[in-house]
Amino acid sequence: MNDMTKVEPMPALRFEAPPSTSLLAHARHIVAENPVTGLAFGLFALIVIAAVLGPSLVPYDPLASDTNAALQGPSAAHWFGTDQLGRDIFSRVIVATRLDFAIAVCSVALVFAMGGLAGVMAGFYGGWVDKLVGRIADTIMAFPLFVLAMGIVAALGNSVTNIVIATAIINFPLYARVARAEANVRREAGFVQAARLSGNSDWRLLLTQIVPNIMPIMAVQMSLTMGYAILNAAGLSFIGLGVRPPTPEWGIMVAEGASFIVSGEWWIAFFPGLALMTAVFCFNLLGDGVRDLVDPQRRN
Amino acid sequence: MIPAPLLDIKNLTVEFATRRGTVKAVKAIDISVGKGETVAIVGESGSGKSVTSYAVVRILDRAGRVAEGSITFSGMDLVNAPESQMRDLRGREISMIFQNPRAALNPIRKVGKQIEDVLLEHVQATRATAREKAIEALTKVKIARPEERYDAYPFELSGGMCQRVVIALALACQPQLLIADEPTTGLDVTTQKAVMDLIVELTRERGMSTILITHDLGLAAAYCDKVVVMEKGVVVETAPAGEIFRNPQHPYTRKLMQATPRIGMSLADLLPDAAKGPPAQAAAPRPAPVAGAEPLMRVENLVKEYPRPETGSFLAKLMGKAEEPKPAFRAVDGISFTVAKGETLGLVGESGCGKSTTSMMITRLIDPTGGRIIFDGTDIGAIPAKQFAASPHRRRIQMVFQDPTDSLNPRFTAERAIADPIMRMGTISGRDALRARCEELARLVGLPVELIDRFPHQLSGGQKARVGIARAIALEPDLVILDEPTAALDVSVQAVVLNLLEELKGRLGMSYLFVSHDLNVVRLLCDRVIVMKTGAIVEQGTAEEVLGNPQADYTKELLTAIPHPPL
Numbered sequence: 001m002n003d004m005t006k007v008e009p010m011p012a013l014r015f016e017a018p019p020s021t022s023l024l025a026h027a028r029h030i031v032a033e034n035p036v037t038g039l040a041f042g043l044f045a046l047i048v049i050a051a052v053l054g055p056s057l058v059p060y061d062p063l064a065s066d067t068n069a070a071l072q073g074p075s076a077a078h079w080f081g082t083d084q085l086g087r088d089i090f091s092r093v094i095v096a097t098r099l100d101f102a103i104a105v106c107s108v109a110l111v112f113a114m115g116g117l118a119g120v121m122a123g124f125y126g127g128w129v130d131k132l133v134g135r136i137a138d139t140i141m142a143f144p145l146f147v148l149a150m151g152i153v154a155a156l157g158n159s160v161t162n163i164v165i166a167t168a169i170i171n172f173p174l175y176a177r178v179a180r181a182e183a184n185v186r187r188e189a190g191f192v193q194a195a196r197l198s199g200n201s202d203w204r205l206l207l208t209q210i211v212p213n214i215m216p217i218m219a220v221q222m223s224l225t226m227g228y229a230i231l232n233a234a235g236l237s238f239i240g241l242g243v244r245p246p247t248p249e250w251g252i253m254v255a256e257g258a259s260f261i262v263s264g265e266w267w268i269a270f271f272p273g274l275a276l277m278t279a280v281f282c283f284n285l286l287g288d289g290v291r292d293l294v295d296p297q298r299r300n
Numbered sequence: 301m302i303p304a305p306l307l308d309i310k311n312l313t314v315e316f317a318t319r320r321g322t323v324k325a326v327k328a329i330d331i332s333v334g335k336g337e338t339v340a341i342v343g344e345s346g347s348g349k350s351v352t353s354y355a356v357v358r359i360l361d362r363a364g365r366v367a368e369g370s371i372t373f374s375g376m377d378l379v380n381a382p383e384s385q386m387r388d389l390r391g392r393e394i395s396m397i398f399q400n401p402r403a404a405l406n407p408i409r410k411v412g413k414q415i416e417d418v419l420l421e422h423v424q425a426t427r428a429t430a431r432e433k434a435i436e437a438l439t440k441v442k443i444a445r446p447e448e449r450y451d452a453y454p455f456e457l458s459g460g461m462c463q464r465v466v467i468a469l470a471l472a473c474q475p476q477l478l479i480a481d482e483p484t485t486g487l488d489v490t491t492q493k494a495v496m497d498l499i500v501e502l503t504r505e506r507g508m509s510t511i512l513i514t515h516d517l518g519l520a521a522a523y524c525d526k527v528v529v530m531e532k533g534v535v536v537e538t539a540p541a542g543e544i545f546r547n548p549q550h551p552y553t554r555k556l557m558q559a560t561p562r563i564g565m566s567l568a569d570l571l572p573d574a575a576k577g578p579p580a581q582a583a584a585p586r587p588a589p590v591a592g593a594e595p596l597m598r599v600e601n602l603v604k605e606y607p608r609p610e611t612g613s614f615l616a617k618l619m620g621k622a623e624e625p626k627p628a629f630r631a632v633d634g635i636s637f638t639v640a641k642g643e644t645l646g647l648v649g650e651s652g653c654g655k656s657t658t659s660m661m662i663t664r665l666i667d668p669t670g671g672r673i674i675f676d677g678t679d680i681g682a683i684p685a686k687q688f689a690a691s692p693h694r695r696r697i698q699m700v701f702q703d704p705t706d707s708l709n710p711r712f713t714a715e716r717a718i719a720d721p722i723m724r725m726g727t728i729s730g731r732d733a734l735r736a737r738c739e740e741l742a743r744l745v746g747l748p749v750e751l752i753d754r755f756p757h758q759l760s761g762g763q764k765a766r767v768g769i770a771r772a773i774a775l776e777p778d779l780v781i782l783d784e785p786t787a788a789l790d791v792s793v794q795a796v797v798l799n800l801l802e803e804l805k806g807r808l809g810m811s812y813l814f815v816s817h818d819l820n821v822v823r824l825l826c827d828r829v830i831v832m833k834t835g836a837i838v839e840q841g842t843a844e845e846v847l848g849n850p851q852a853d854y855t856k857e858l859l860t861a862i863p864h865p866p867l
Contacts, residue, residue, distance in 0.1 A: 029319065190707030193665055194771065197699055198721035199689045212711040 023293075030292045037289035043282035050097040058091035062248045071265050081267040083256065089268060092248040093275045099249055100279070103160065104229040107167035108222050114168065115175025116218060122176065123183030124206055133180065137173035145170040149232060153241045163242040167229045178221050182214040216294045220287045227283030234276050250276045304375070305332040306509050307356065307477055312369035314348070314355050325351045327533045328369065333477065338503065338510040340520035340541070342556070343530035344790035345761070349513045352530075353479045357394055358386050374476065392422045395470035397499075399482040401462035405454040411465045412438070412450030415472055422473045437468040441498060459651070460491035464498065471502060478503060481513045488650035488817060493861040496523050515790060517560050521545055522863035529553045559795040561820035567802050570795035570824075594677075595638035596778060596811050597662070602671035602681075604632040604657050631657045633835035634671065639779065644805065644812040646826030646843065648819060648858070654835040659781045659815050663699045664688040676778070695725045698777040700801075702784040704764035708756040714767045715752040718742070721774045741770040746800060762793035766800070773804060781813045786821065798825060819862060823847050831855050 031038040050057075060078075066086035074081045080089035122133035140148065152166035186192060187210070195209050230250075236242040237251030245252055250272040257269025314326040326348040333339050341349045354360045356371055356378065371378040373394065378386070390396075398404045406414055415434040419425040425433045431450070438446035441464040454462055463483060470478060480499060484492035500523050503510045514520055520527050520541065527544045529537040529552065537550040548554045559570050605628040632654040639645050649655045661668045664685050673681035680693050688694055698721070701707035708717050718738045722728055728737050739749050747766040756764055765785065772780055782801065786794040802825060805812060816822050822829055823843055830840040831852065839852040850856045 190701045190703055191709040191712075194699070194701060194707045194717075194768070195709070195720060196665060196689065197663060197694070197697075198771070199694050199724035200720070201689055202686075204724075209709055213709065 027293060030289060034289070034292075036285055037292070040282055040285035040289055043278060044286055047097060047101060047279055047282060050094050051101040052098075054094045054097050058088075058094050060088035060091040062087060062092040062095040063246055071260070071268075073265075074267055080271040081265075083253075083268045084260065084265075089253070089271050092253060093250070093271050096248040096250050096253065096272070097275070097279075099160070099243065099247065100230050100233060100276075103164055103167070103233040104226050107164045107171070107229045107233075108226050110164065111168040111171040111175050111225070112218065112222055115172045116179045118172075119176035119179025120183045120206060120210060120214070123180040124187055124202075124210060126184075126187075130180070133176055137176045140169065141173045146232065146235060149236060150239070150241060153236055158241060158244070160243060163233050163236055166236070167232050170232070171225050171229070174225065175218075175221060178217060179214060182217055183210050186210050186213055216291055219294050220291045223283050223287040223290045226286075227280035230276065230279050230283070303335065306335045306337075306374055307331075307333040307511075308370075308372040309352070309356070310370045310372070312352070312355060312371060313367045314351050314360065314364055315367040316364045318363065324367070325364070325533055326355070329530070329533075329535045331528055331535065331538070333509045333511060335476075335509060336504075336507045337526060338500065338512065338524045339526045339528060340512045340514060340524035341528045341530060342514060342517055342520050344515055344556075344792065346532065347530040348533040349530050350481055351533075353396070353481055353511060353513055356479065357390055357396060358383075359390075388422075391418060391470075391475070392473045393475050394477045394479065395473070395475040397463070397466055397470050397478065397480040397483045399485050401459060401466045402454055404466050405462060407454055410451050410453060411457070412452075415465070415469055418469055418472050424473050433472075437472050438465070440471070440502065441465070441468040443468075458491075459487050460495060463487065463491075463495050467495070467499060467502070471506075471508075474506060475508065477509045477511070479511045479513070482515070483512070484519070485515075489819075489861040490650065490857060492519075493863070496863075499523075516863070517545075517556060517791075518863040529556070555792060559791040561818075561824055563820070563823070565824070567799050567824050571799060593641065596641045596643075596676060597639040598672075598674040599638070599662070600636050600672045600674065601634045602632055602636070602658065602661060602673065603630065603634050603669045604654070604661060604666070605630050605669040630835050632661070632668075635830075635832070635835075635837050636671075637830055637837070637840065639811050639813060641778075641811055642805075642809060643828065644814055644826045646822040646829040647813060647815045647832065648817065648822055648829055649832035650817060650858075652834075653832040655815050655832050656783065658832070659699070659783055659813065662779075662813065663697055663781050664691075664694075689724075695721070695775040696778045697781070698772040698775065698779075699781040699783060700765075700768050700772045700785045703788050704761060704768050705756060705788070707768055708764055710756055713753050713755055714742075714747070714759065714763075717756075717767055718752070718770045718774055721771060726775055737774075738770075741774055742766075744773075744804070745770045746796075761789050762797065765789060765793070765797050769797070769800065769804070773808060773810070776808055777810060779811045779813065781815065783815045784817070787816075787818070794821070801825070819847060819858060831858070 031041065064087065066082070068086065069078070069082050070084055070086040072078055072082045078088050078090065080093060082088055083092075118133045118136075122130040143151075149166040149170050152169060153162050156162040156165065192205055192209050195205055200208070233242065234249070234251030234254070237249050238255045240255070243249040243252060245256070253272035254269045254276070257265070257267075257272065260266075260268050309329060309331040311328050311330060312326055313324060313328050315322045315324055329348075329352065331339070331341070331352070341352065343349045351360070351364070354364075355366055356373075358378065360366075366379050369379075373389075381389075405411065412431070412434045415437050416425070416430040419430055419433055420427070435446045435450055438449055443449050443461065443464055449457070449461075454465070457465065478499070483499065484495050487495060496519065499510065502508075512520065512524055521544075524541050527539060527541050528535055529544070529550065531552045537544065537548070537553045539549070544553065545557065548557055555572055558572065561570065607628050635658065637645070647655045647658065657666070660666045661681070662673060664680060664683070667685045668681050671681065672679050675693060675697065678693065680688070680691070683691055683693075712720070715735070715738045718741055719734050722734060722737060728734055738752060742749050742752050745766040747763060747770065751759060751763060756767070759767065769785070785801070786797050789797060798821065801812070804810070812825075814822065814826055826843045828841065829843050829846040831838050831846065831854065833854050838854050839846055839850065846855060847859065850859060
């Protein structure tokens with residue numbers, strides 16, 4: 001068996017296979033193919049910039065009140081107008097991005113870790129693990145999800161951390177079920193069997209064979225739930241749970257502005273609402289683009 | 301005057317818009333199908349044979365379009381016909397049968413109802429007569445007890461039965477042209493024979509024309525009047541079936557015919573002359589297994605049972621009226637055989653005979669219910685499959701999988717796939733040493749070294765098969781289970797891979813367990829053959845004995861069902 005090195009190779013088959021391309025070129029292609037994806041990526045970039053640099057970009061202190069300038073409509077000085085305390089709504093909307101975005105990212109990361117892991121294990125091992133995860137998911141689904149989130153925040157205490165936890169819990173069934181289904185169909189796939197033959201332990205199979213292959217679908221799921229998480233956080237704040245005034249947050253701002261709509265000061269609720277809608281819209285559109293970007297089958 | 305052909309394809313070019321510009325899948329081809337004629341379009345994957353048929357019925361996907369040429373069907377221009385007219389034509393005048401019959405049927409609708417739908421859609425029956433006509437259609441395709449089968453769902457029928465239903469659907473409206481796209485690929489050889497006989501009988505009876513799209517020259521020769529050979533989108537040869545096999549004109553046709561395994565040829569004969577190794581090597585006899593020596597593997601009375609799903613309803617059980625539990629299903633029913641060192645043992649049988657279950661038990665991916673698997677003196681059947689990954693015997697038994705695409709992790713490069721067993725169980729450590737070993741293995745299996753950084757979807761079928769083989773031999777195992785390693789490959793690629801396997805065996809001193817349904821391939825590669833049916837061995841012996849002079853009826857039936865090109 002030592003003479004393996006000096007053997008002559010078999011005649012090679014030459015078939016045209018597409019060469020690989022860089023991630024950037026691939027991203028450019030995907031955007032060119034679907035302009036809506038380009039729009040979503042653009043909006044996403046804006047949201048990230050606002051979240052990271054927001055406080056240093058805005059023209060006014062979002063907490064500073066100026067009673068002389070209260071309840072003014074949109075103008076050159078105050079693009080989005082001012083609220084009942086004379087605070088600049090534009091500054092508040094931009095500064096709020098960081099908090100809302102952070103809540104969404106943290107809760108999605110948390111539920112991805114919890115739900116994804118539980119689901120993958122349920123799908124891979126089956127048996128009692130599957131039953132347990134399935135019943136937990138069913139139990140959560142049995143409640144109206146927003147009411148459940150309200151209950152969790154009310155019970156755990158009124159804080160940003162608890163909003164994150166509540167949002168993660170109500171999204172758990174979605175992640176667990178998607179991950180379970182995806183892991184389950186791949187459990188018997190040829191490449192998993194081949195990896196078993198290569199002497200991989202179950203844990204290694206899970207982490208090197210199954211998890212990387214379900215990432216595309218999980219990435220789409222994450223993008224979709226990001227929008228939902230923002231909406232949920234804003235919703236909780238709207239009804240007075242979680243974030244408390246005067247902290248700038250889209251949900252509270254809409255809640256505060258709601259009472260002024262009847263008297264004609266529409267801008268107080270409108271602009272934070274618009275920001276909220278844009279963010280949710282952006283994350284939903286992003287889903288398709290993310291799938292195209294991370295799917296290796298499309299990289300050719 | 302010669303009557304005008306039923307279907308006349310002239311100068312047809314089909315283009316697909318892709319990322320790298322437009323690709324011509326079919327280039328200026330001419331095919332004509334006369335009334336009552338059976339025409340085979342033969343070619344390997346990528347030859348454009350399916351695209352041609354899609355163009356005829358206008359079901360090309362969005363990226364594809366007919367760029368040039370004309371398709372005339374009994375005087376009608378199909379390229380420019382309005383969609384409404386095409387919709388009426390499909391099913392009523394031109395029908396198609398696809399490769400996977402199960403995918404072509406609606407899984408949640410009774411098959412009888414599905415036939416009714418077609419009849420009603422094309423006004424061949426009224427609500428009152430639909431049932432009767434559907435049963436009549438089932439009778440015509442020779443489905444036993446058609447009244448009962450009318451109420452069956454596709455999952456309750458076997459693959460062959462499903463294909464019969466699909467044929468019934470296709471022929472329900474008495475079309476003039478039937479296009480069958482690989483109608484028997486994936487079916488067993490005896491089923492294939494039954495289905496093809498049925499298609500030919502029904503179409504002759506009704507004076508229909510048929511286009512059979514296939515990669516199997518034998519099938520084309522056995523059932524068709526005329527053969528059209530396509531290569532890379534071009535028709536290279538058109539001739540009557542008898543003619544083309546006796547006297548092939550084009551080099552590609554000759555290459556295809558040469559690569560098709562037949563009786564009375566050796567493995568090396570499959571390769572084009574230019575690619576053959578030195579004659580001395582090709583002529584070298586197989587090293588005979590040492591007689592009397594302890595075999596590498598001894599399988600004794602191996603059994604695998606699967607529990608049957610419970611049938612009684614929950615209520616019946618509650619009332620204490622539960623049925624007697626049925627005995628477990630025996631997928632493998634007490635088989636015994638040995639594999640000698642350096643031997644290739646063929647394991648042959650049709651789907652459901654237990655050959656895959658047997659190979660899974662031997663590779664220790666599943667646990668046997670009973671019996672022993674003695675490998676080099678140790679009963680490895682006693683080690684649970686879950687713990688076998690840690691056993692020192694793991695590296696000595698490896699496997700090459702049936703589907704080269706499915707068996708490679710889409711997120712691993714070829715190098716990472718080949719390196720996986722070495723990283724887990726090998727003695728080589730260090731990035732550079734590992735890389736060097738992977739390159740060495742790639743060279744050994746004839747995979748160009750510059751390709752090992754590619755992902756599976758960037759490789760061709762033959763290249764993926766080579767990656768799978770390189771992975772299996774990376775640790776120089778003693779026994780390699782080959783589970784239909786060439787079933788998903790074109791014949792010319794199959795020829796090269798089979799030769800590669802034979803050469804590697806001699807060089808590395810491995811034993812093979814070759815699991816296959818293709819008797820022609822088994823004949824070429826194997827020293828001994830085991831024929832299995834419903835979990836039991838019906839016949840075993842040397843390849844020449846079993847395949848040349850079969851004793852069991854079942855083996856005879858298998859052998860006669862293979863379509864042979866008239867050579």
